[in-house]
Amino acid sequence: MELPSLSSLAALESVARLGSVTLAARELHLTQSAISHRLRTLERETGLVLIEHVGRGVRLTPAALRLARAAGDARQLLEETLTSLAREPLRAVLSISCSPSFAIRFLVPRLTAFRTAHPELDLRVAADDVRLDPAHSGADVSVRLRTGPHLGLYSEKLIDELHARGFEVAVETNGTRPAPASLDWVCVSPKAGAPLVQTTGSELKLVYPQENAPPERFEQLDFRHFFLQPMDGPDTEKNTELAIDYCLRHPRWRLSIQTHKLVGLR
Secondary structure: OOOOOHHHHHHHHHHHHHOOHHHHHHHHOOOHHHHHHHHHHHHHHHOOOOEEEEOOEEEEOHHHHHHHHHHHHHHHHHHHHHHHHHHOOOOEEEEEEEOHHHHHHHHHHHHHHHHHHOOOEEEEEEEOOOOOOHHHOOOOEEEOOOOOOOHHHOOHHHHHHHHHOOOOOEEEEOOOOOOOOOOOEEEEOOOOOOOOOOOEEEEEEEEEOOOOOOHHHOOOOEEEEEEEEEOOOOOHHHHHHHHHHHHHHOOOOEEOOOHHHHOOOO
16 A cells, blocks of 8 residues: 655644644644645545544544554654754765675775774775776775776775785786886786876787887887787787787787687687
């Protein structure tokens, strides 16, 4: 059964509590006819007889009085809840989106200390492995390890914490943002037409061939390793031959193969 409208219940509760349609109309800032209309609406919504005529007057039926008591109890509970909430200090919400493994291994051991240090914050954690765009995740902080070149998600403090727990931190980026100096391994995979800000690192991996991104443009940069990775797509076989030929003619470059695609894992 669907619940009746709250406005109709409020009218019934007010009439029963004050014992008068006139006083109820005054309390709710309505006309007497509007109160009567709401009571008739409540009868239609509930299928109950709520008003009975006695002489020239009317009175509420036992069913109406029982329903009015329930509405009054609900009204009192709402008032008490609102009063209690008004006394509580406002707590800011910090929402974190991360993988389940990161939540279990990194966040959970620190929750007690965090809540002690920041009792004013209401921490909410959404743990899943869904690949997302951090800019549109709806979270204040999004943490995804090994899921793409989102360097903006990494902070020096996070890297220090991972180092303290024995982890090495490696990222792959398109190089359009500078990488933190404390990273253990930085792989830059530049894209044609995109600005290249990160010009040093552990390896440079260039998808080949790319129009307007020849290897000669990058080979003077400060990287320890230089790799050519054949461009995937309908011409993968041809692009692989071109990459092999270039590497043979330019020994500084080595071939990078996506073995997971060779065995059918995508």
